[in-house]
Amino acid sequence: MDAERPTLRVSLGEHEGVPVARASGEIDVATAQGLRSELAAVPSGTRKLVVDLSEVTFLDSTGLGVLVATLKRLQDGADDSRVALVVTRPQTVRVLEVTGLARVFSVHASVEDALAP
């Protein structure tokens, strides 16, 4: 089963004071908790969080729910908090668009773009 088991790796770093989470693999109902746990380390009120999804090969509604929940938690501490997503895979862009979440997050093609003020 290991060959079929979805895998997700998430790491959290920072760039000039902005937290940057990098995810790779599949974010689904079985793995989304790993993303939730990592993003939980970002304090409420953080003005900007970058989540790099460029190496994510699958993203379902559960993963989207984690991202929305993270944004809401950050905004509980500061209304103008935002989550910037780095997305390069067309299917990930598509799922953000069909759910209307492309308007909720800022979507960028690179981490550099996402970090720009």
Added chain:
Amino acid sequence: MSTDPPSPLAHPARRGVGGPGSDVEISMSADPEMHVLARLTASAYASRFDFDLDDIEDLRLAVGELCIACSAGATAASRLTLRFAYHLSSLRVECTVTAVASGVDDDAGNPLLGGLSPGELSRRILAELVDAYRVEPAAAGVRRGSIEMRRRAAGS
């Protein structure tokens, strides 16, 4: 007059034209870790019928959402069964999950999702990606759902 045995390529399941002979059914635990098998099967099945890569990706995501929706209230004893069928350029996936707990409501607005329910996100995805979908309320411990996706004509 000799009668050659029918070519195995004449079988509908091998010709890629569909019909009852090409149906596939898989059954597994409803554990979320197993959903990846459902998605892999969906991809492989659609590729047999010349769905293009974008459609296969859409189907993979849609089947994952169907499994999530049908598994609301699933227990350790729950079994998830998927039946794939292709006929007249339309691929249909039926999902059945047994031993689901009653009264589980995935439509409850989750404050962590800004009032958006997990079911609403799933429905938005399914409504956009497939031609038809249906998820029934659980009845007698069983929840059923289905999706249908038509193969687009080449060049459309």
